[in-house]
Amino acid sequence: xxxxxxxxxxxxxxxxxxxxxxxxxxxxxxxxxxxxxxxxxxxxxxxxxxxxxxxxxxxxxxxxxxxxxxxxxxxxxxxxxxxxxxxxxxxxxxxxxxxxxxxxxxxxxxxxxxxxxxxxxxxxxxxxxxxxxxxxxxxxxxxxxxxxxxxxxxxxxxxxxxxxxxxxxxxxxxxxxxxxxxxxxxxxxxxxx
Numbered sequence: 369x370x371x372x373x374x375x376x377x378x379x380x381x382x383x384x385x386x387x388x389x390x391x392x393x394x395x396x397x398x399x400x401x402x403x404x405x406x407x408x409x410x411x412x413x414x415x416x417x418x419x420x421x422x423x424x425x426x427x428x429x430x431x432x433x434x435x436x437x438x439x440x441x442x443x444x445x446x447x448x449x450x451x452x453x454x455x456x457x458x459x460x461x462x463x464x465x466x467x468x469x470x471x472x473x474x475x476x477x478x479x480x481x482x483x484x485x486x487x488x489x490x491x492x493x494x495x496x497x498x499x500x501x502x503x504x505x506x507x508x509x510x511x512x513x514x515x516x517x518x519x520x521x522x523x524x525x526x527x528x529x530x531x532x533x534x535x536x537x538x539x540x541x542x543x544x545x546x547x548x549x550x551x552x553x554x555x556x557x558x559x560x561x
Contacts, residue, residue, distance in 0.1 A: 417435070425519060453538075467517050473513070504527055
């Protein structure tokens with residue numbers, strides 16, 4: 369008789385433990401999902417991920433590379449000369465472009481004899497694919513920046529469609545993370561000689 373009671377008692381406890389385990393599992397699952405959503409939203413509020421399309425930033429960035437962008441970089445200050453930035457294209461804000469900052473509000477940009485100068489100072493551009501084969505002069509308005517692609521002769525940029533409003537900035541490109549063999553921290557090079 370003891371064995372029957374022990375057996376009944378044992379059978380009665382197993383379902384209670386399973387029921388508790390299922391509820392614990394479901395609670396853990398819900399907590400994990402909520403934490404994942406909170407982390408996802410938090411990370412997206414601070415960063416963006418952008419795929420480079422085209423060859424305008426060669427040799428710094430190649431077509432198909434993915435770049436991590438710091439959205440908080442320019443919340444309270446302007447970019448620095450030489451920063452690689454991502455912005456909404458002024459002509460079609462649904463498109464995002466990535467270029468290098470050459471001029472800030474009030475600057476005079478001149479491109480002549482295969483050299484770029486800002487306010488009369490010639491830039492030291494070790495990062496470009498080739499010297500620009502075009503010429504021009506631009507005055508950067510207030511609350512706007514002047515950007516050029518590192519592949520100067522194969523880039524749609526401020527030399528062809530004008531400056532970018534500061535409000536269009538998404539952030540500073542900081543890291544190329546895909547494909548893995550091409551991982552690199554992006555250099556924001558001082559551009560003056």
